Amino acid sequence: MNIVVCIKQVPDTTEVRIDPKTNTLIREGVASIINPFDLYAIEEGVRLKEKFGGKVTVISMGPKQVENALREAISLGADEAVLMSDRAFAGSDTLATSLALSEGIRKTGFDVIICGKQAIDGDTAQVGPGIAAHLDIPQITYVKKIESINDGKILAERMVEEGYEVVESTLPVLITVVKEINEPRLPSLKGKMKAKKTEIKIITSEDLGIDKTKIGLDGSPTWVMKIFTPPKKEGGKIFEGSTEEVVAKLVSELQDNLI
Amino acid sequence: MGIEIEIEKCVGCGACIKACPYNAISMRDKIAYIDEEKCTLCGACVESCKFDAIIMRVHHEDAVRDLTAYKNVWVVAEQKKGEIQSVSYELLGAGRKLADDRNSKLGAVLIGKEIHKQAEKLIKRGADKVYVAEHKDLEYFNDESYSRILANLIRKEKPEIVLTGATAIGRALIPRVAVQIKTGLTADCTSLAVDPDSGLLLQTRPAFGGNIMATILCRDYRPQMATVRHKVMKEIEPDPSRKGDIITVKPTETDLKSRTRVLKLVEEIESTLNIAEADIIVSGGRGLKGPENFHLIEELAKAFGGAVGASRAAVDAGWIPYSHQVGQTGKTVCPKMYIACGISGAIQHKVGMQSSDCIIAINKDPNAPIFEIATYGVVGDVVEVLPKLTDAVKKILKK
Secondary structure, X not given: OEEEEEOOEEEOOOOOEEEOOOOEEEOOOOOEEEOHHHHHHHHHHXXXXXXXXXXXXXXXXXOHHXXXXXXXXXXXXXXXXXXXXXXXXXXXXXXXXXHHHHHHHHHHOOOEEEEEOOOOOOOOOOHHHHHHHHHOOOEEEEEEEEEEEEOOEXXXXXXXXXXXXXXXXXXXXXXXXXXXXXXXXXXXXXXHHHHHHOOEEEEOHHHHOOOHHHOOHHHOOEEEEEEEOOOOOOOOEEEOOOHHHHHHHHXXXXXXXXX | OOEEEOOOOOOOOOHXXXXXXXXXXXXXXXXXXXXXXXXXXXXXXXXXXXXXXXXXXXXXOOOOOOHXXXXXXXXXXXXXXXXXXXXXXXXXXXXXXXXXXXXXXXXXXXXXXXXXXXXXXXXXXXXXEEEEEEOHHHOOOOHHHHHHHHHHHHHHHOOOEEEEEOOXXXXXXXXXXXXXXXXXXXXXXXEXXXXXXXXXXXXXXXXXXXXXXXXXXEOOOOOEEEEEOOOOOOOOOOOOOOOOEEEEEOOOHHHHOOOEEEEEEEEOOOOOOOOOOOOEEEEEXXXXXXXXXXXXXXXXXXXXXXXXXXXXXXXXXXXXXXXXXXXXXXXXXXXXXXXXXXXXXXXXXXOOOOOXXXXXXXXXXXXXXXXXXXXXXXXXXXXHHHHHHHHHHHHHHHO
8 A cells, every 4th residue: 555644844942932021022032843643643644554554654845854754754864855845836835835745645645645734834724635635636634544455445534513423435546644543653773774775766746747837925815914913812710719709709709790 | 046135226125135035135335236146036025125127028929919818807616526526606706806807707616516506606696707617526536637628728718817716626726727827826825916017917826834925926917817715705695686697608518528427425523514614713722632532622613513623632632633733733724713621822823813803712721822812712611611611602692
């Protein structure tokens, strides 16, 4: 089985702070990590390989430093890694990104494509379904369990607001996964060794023979007009004292203001 | 590179440095300099420059030539089991305002099985026109058939703006539509407005875990499409006297083709309400000490008629299912009131709830970070505070 896992390197948004003086993002020293949801995608890919055979290819788009994220994915059990790196990709929004990735994936071949539910920096959840649409294959989003794969069909549980749906699809398919799907393993020693040695395949827009007007800034219908920091929450009221006292104070505030 | 500093215009004020979320701009000889390695061409600096010294060259080869051919605002209604979901009414609330600002009509698209009787509800809530696509195979949301029907309808009717809910369904459906039509899509907007000068849709959304807000434009393609975060936009009260047109859309055989199908729906949330829908959420964390105390959360939620949430710690410990998890790897919520009980307020939790209108935090540790964003903070042991609070709330609400 040809399994492709799409990953994104993101700034660890939990480390991003706002400079109280200038009201801007402080990004110095903020680590780059594999998007947390993508770790579940890698793990699920590796589990599928262990069950059905085949190989897991991780693919990512971004600057050269994304190589680190791809090597980490190898240490976690992926077999091959592809980095789509080219200045021509810069400025891509979700439409252009999903187009570029779909072309990269087309080159590697695929039966199952796995993406994390969304990336924590952009939080759009649009690139997975976008790739499926560009490749014209079915998709199952928010997968929390793969029940079975056989006879060219997959049965998976998709999380929805009130529970989950059991969805059947033909292969090839693209799925996006949530945290509940598995417990990612830690890198093995063997994996780490392999990660050091594995050659990361670099692909440029030329290699893909992709129309440059369809990628990067020119291929992106949306752009950022401005960025600003959200208004700060005003300091609240803190109640301390005995349990009776604090409950009474809180309740009186709630009565006055809310209920 | 697609972005340049016009040296003659740059005065070295440094406004762009602050605007750049990627630390890509610095001053060299008192003139702004963009580091190509770091710049992602996001465009945030262009608007920040008061001197028009930053030029971003974008050439949209296949831009829509005749933008005026696109009129009206559409919302995609969401139905489950034949019932219209509340997020649809919120979309109509937001869409009505945009349509009025654009002097245009508000349309709604409704797809399902035997659903036409529901169309009136959308009219009463603000729609001028409802497009209804019905078929027995459209009972459950289906990524392929729904997206094809919607894309074909958009191609034919040419709306200027299309909104969907940023729900499990909306977020799966609309990116496929955007690709089929080739237009821009902005995810998870918390504010939408029409720019009075350009008439363009200003789509504002949180990014970087809610640390910054970004306003996104789609200038050259139509429709301008966005998903809208649930519980942010206000519904309009239904007006029984409102009139509108209901238009039947007949799905073709090709429209209905799909390689996926839903075999069944398993409803899982056992307690009162699902957290995405709730106006009040009571959330429990590690401070509860064990699963035996989680009923305290459920009781307070019940007293308020609210939903039960949880921190990652409580979910990972197996005290409550993952579907209740609020935060970075769970759900993002913004209820009117969020009560965090025994939750320290790690940033991963905060990003999932910090846009709630009112935040109440109960925690033993007066230095817990949750207090930094709390409207009201109570320093105390949740296991002691909760029963008393629940009793008091019950008494008040009875009156």
